[in-house]
Amino acid sequence: MTSARVSRDGDILRVQGELNFDSVAELWETTEALFADTPLLRIDLSGxxxxxxxxxxxxxxxxxxxxxxxxxxxxxxxxAQMRAIIRVVDLETLLPTA
Structure with a gap:
């Protein structure tokens, strides 16, 4: 199993690795508290x-x-792979992207 990991640099949360059913559950647990103390959080998915x-x-x-x-x-x-899924499930207007 390939796992994903996150690192934080100020208001940027960098995600690296593979996002699948196993890694997503683990990431959710480790990142939930990050949303409590930062008014704006940029999530960098380039990794x-x-x-x-x-x-x-x-x-x-x-x-x-x-x-x-x-x-x-x-x-x-x-x-691109994630953008394609986002497009197919019609979430383009919901997810704030840059």
């Missing part, structure tokens, strides 16, 4: 090597969590 629909579901969940805490998110450098 994603592969993703399935679980990765896109994680983005939606992060967005929900941020909005619940009245925080803003911005997803940057979304890989």
């Amino acid at each position: 994603i090597s592969r993703s399935n629909s679980a990765g896109v579901a994680l983005l939606v969940q992060w967005l929900r969590q941020a909005r619940r805490r009245q925080r803003e998110l911005l997803f940057v450098d979304i890989p």
Whole structure:
């Protein structure tokens, strides 16, 4: 199993590795608290090597969590594979991207 990991640099959360059903569950647990203390969080996805629909579901969940805490998110450098899934499931207008 290939895992994903996150690192934080100020208001940037960098995600690296593979987003799949196993890694997404682990990432959710490790990142949930990050949305409590940062008004704007940019999530850099340029380090994603592969993703399935679980990765896109994680983005939606992060967005929900941020909005619940009245925080803003911005997803940057979304890989083409994830963009394709986002387009197919019609989430392009929901997910704030740069």
